[in-house]
Amino acid sequence: xxxxxxxxxxxxxxxxxxAGCKISLENEGDMNLWxxxxxAPSDSIYAGGHFKIVIKLPKEYPxxxxxxxxxxxxxxxxxxxxxxxxxxxxxxxPDEWKPPNKIADVLxxxxxxxxxxxxxxxxxxxxxxxxxxDRKAFEKTAKDWVSKYAK
Amino acid sequence: MTYVRADEELAELQxxxxxxxxxxxxxxxxxxxxxxxxxxEYALADPVYRAKTAAxxxxxxxxxxxxxxxxxxWRAVAFGYFEALVHIGDAAKFLDEETRLRSLNxxxxxxxxxPYVYEDFTDETFELMRKISASLxxxxxxxxxxxxxxxxxxxxxxxxxxxxxxxxxxxxxxxxYEAFVLPQSVDEFCASSIDPYPAEIEHIxxxxxxxxxxxxxxxxxxxxxxxxxxxxxVNVHRIDADAPEGFGSGTIRLLYRPGHYDILYKxxxxxxxxxxxxxxxxxxxFQFAPQPMDHVYDxxxxxxxxxxxxxxxxxxxxxxxxxxxxxxSGFAPTTLPCKPQPPAPxxxxxxxxxxxxxxxxxxxAQISHASDFATPSLPPTAMPNHMPHMGxxxxxSSIWELERGFPAATTQCLPFQTSxxxxxxFNTAHFLNPDFQPEEWTPDQDYIVPHxxxxxGRHKSISSGSA
Numbered sequence: 001x002x003x004x005x006x007x008x009x010x011x012x013x014x015x016x017x018x019a020g021c022k023i024s025l026e027n028e029g030d031m032n033l034w035x036x037x038x039x040a041p042s043d044s045i046y047a048g049g050h051f052k053i054v055i056k057l058p059k060e061y062p063x064x065x066x067x068x069x070x071x072x073x074x075x076x077x078x079x080x081x082x083x084x085x086x087x088x089x090x091x092x093x094p095d096e097w098k099p100p101n102k103i104a105d106v107l108x109x110x111x112x113x114x115x116x117x118x119x120x121x122x123x124x125x126x127x128x129x130x131x132x133x134d135r136k137a138f139e140k141t142a143k144d145w146v147s148k149y150a151k
Numbered sequence: 152m153t154y155v156r157a158d159e160e161l162a163e164l165q166x167x168x169x170x171x172x173x174x175x176x177x178x179x180x181x182x183x184x185x186x187x188x189x190x191x192e193y194a195l196a197d198p199v200y201r202a203k204t205a206a207x208x209x210x211x212x213x214x215x216x217x218x219x220x221x222x223x224x225w226r227a228v229a230f231g232y233f234e235a236l237v238h239i240g241d242a243a244k245f246l247d248e249e250t251r252l253r254s255l256n257x258x259x260x261x262x263x264x265x266p267y268v269y270e271d272f273t274d275e276t277f278e279l280m281r282k283i284s285a286s287l288x289x290x291x292x293x294x295x296x297x298x299x300x301x302x303x304x305x306x307x308x309x310x311x312x313x314x315x316x317x318x319x320x321x322x323x324x325x326x327x328y329e330a331f332v333l334p335q336s337v338d339e340f341c342a343s344s345i346d347p348y349p350a351e352i353e354h355i356x357x358x359x360x361x362x363x364x365x366x367x368x369x370x371x372x373x374x375x376x377x378x379x380x381x382x383x384x385v386n387v388h389r390i391d392a393d394a395p396e397g398f399g400s401g402t403i404r405l406l407y408r409p410g411h412y413d414i415l416y417k418x419x420x421x422x423x424x425x426x427x428x429x430x431x432x433x434x435x436x437f438q439f440a441p442q443p444m445d446h447v448y449d450x451x452x453x454x455x456x457x458x459x460x461x462x463x464x465x466x467x468x469x470x471x472x473x474x475x476x477x478x479x480s481g482f483a484p485t486t487l488p489c490k491p492q493p494p495a496p497x498x499x500x501x502x503x504x505x506x507x508x509x510x511x512x513x514x515x516a517q518i519s520h521a522s523d524f525a526t527p528s529l530p531p532t533a534m535p536n537h538m539p540h541m542g543x544x545x546x547x548s549s550i551w552e553l554e555r556g557f558p559a560a561t562t563q564c565l566p567f568q569t570s571x572x573x574x575x576x577f578n579t580a581h582f583l584n585p586d587f588q589p590e591e592w593t594p595d596q597d598y599i600v601p602h603x604x605x606x607x608g609r610h611k612s613i614s615s616g617s618a
Contacts, residue, residue, distance in 0.1 A: 098346040
């Protein structure tokens with residue numbers, strides 16, 4: 001059943017991809033691992049960057065939330081600054097996940113968070129503090145990282 | 152110093168409570184077991200719990216556990232809903248319900264849900280309905296239901312369907328619920344308390360789910376609260392279906408312990424529905440009407456009548472029956488009691504004293520007799536006392552009532568014993584007669600007949616027969 005849902009969603013995003021996203025399968029034939037290349041919103045400090053995101057749909061999907069990992073390094077308070085690049089907030093939290101949510105909705109959330117970081121919900125407390133107290137320095141590093149990793 | 156330590160302790164406690172996982176072992180829905188198990192579970196608890204759990208088995212004979220993973224309330228109601236349908240034992244009811252739930256997809260659409268998202272969930276519900284309805288034939292519907300509810304894919308989908316129905320119903324009937332979810336709006340409430348996958352059902356959710364799922368199906372919900380409030384029995388909260396008591400499609404009974412739901416059963420919930428011949432209700436009259444009886448029979452005693460075994464609203468004489476205690480004039484003479492006598496009134500010379508009247512076996516229809524109302528403790532054998540009471544009886548049958556001492560010119564003394572009469576309820580030997588008196592076999596008279604020229608007694612006739 002889960003698979004049926006994933007097929008339907010995949011068909012939908014292929015025919016009608018969410019703004020700024022190119023979606024493919026990481027491995028041919030594995031519906032549970034999606035590959036997204038997201039163009040950062042043009043009004044965000046990440047503008048011009050292309051970020052590779054891997055979305056892992058658990059076996060229990062849609063009863064368990066998908067897992068998001070940024071494969072492109074990103075200086076952002078809501079994305080872990082490690083090799084995983086995990087993002088987990090809002091609707092993606094297991095205790096807030098709603099099975100009717102679709103991946104397209106998740107991608108919309110990701111773009112919103114790129115444009116407007118949520119420092120109070122941060123996974124990188126250092127980056128969040130900098131974002132709140134020294135916005136200039138934060139933006140400089142973020143832009144540096146975009147040109148370094150995300151072009 | 153102490154402040155810091157308290158802070159650390161709090162942080163540690165906070166961490167522990169966040170990491171705490173409730174005990175989620177055990178089946179999603181367990182086997183039905185005797186409810187005495189609950190009492191033994193609380194044997195060492197405080198006295199309030201001990202008293203309440205000890206009293207529980209008197210009311211509820213069995214219970215069934217639900218896994219305490221935070222979704223037990225949804226699971227218990229969903230399981231109870233299917234079980235109630237199984238208990239009705241009618242494949243047509245499953246079809247009715249599938250049709251009704253399909254039409255409820257409209258409120259899912261109205262609440263902004265995407266058909267391709269909810270169809271996966273609703274399809275599982277309908278498939279489960281068909282599977283169970285098919286297994287009604289083979290008689291293992293209960294086992295099928297239990298097995299399916301322990302399949303996480305089916306169970307999660309069905310619960311999700313219920314969840315979406317509840318939220319959609321609340322959103323499309325916001326005016327009904329908005330006062331109960333303040334300070335949130337209905338939409339915010341659903342988003343935080345109904346929609347998320349792990350959200351446990353709470354009171355508002357239960358009442359909305361009852362409104363959309365149970366009530367229209369004729370199923371009632373009864374929740375027993377086992378908590379530490381004063382009292383020696385659980386507090387019961389009941390949400391009735393749109394059908395009068397006894398005419399619905401059953402009741403789901405839940406046991407609520409703070410944070411957890413299990414399912415309870417009364418003995419009558421367990422026995423197969425068809426075995427004891429219940430007064431057959433006629434569903435067409437009342438199925439969904441809010442005050443159904445009033446249109447059909449204007450009988451004060453309707454509840455009482457339905458309690459009489461063998462009686463039902465199918466009986467076209469119900470109106471006549473109820474007239475006896477409450478004074479309709481038409482048949483007053485027939486309500487007059489007559490002295491119980493052997494049905495064949497031929498005077499018989501008997502040398503033995505007349506056999507003491509054996510207490511009649513409990514009549515199949517215990518008729519609403521005036522004396523039964525006046526002195527309800529009296530068994531039906533009290534008929535002979537009836538005559539003297541007539542004058543000051545609190546229930547005066549009719550203004551046409553016969554004088555006291557009027558000869559007992561009653562039906563059974565009447566000469567016309569046509570077969571039509573004998574088989575009608577005007578015959579006191581008919582169980583629908585208010586003065587029902589079963590015909591008794593009096594051996595004396597049978598034996599007397601051939602010999603009554605010479606002998607008058609049973610013993611002699613026997614001895615002569617054996618001689």
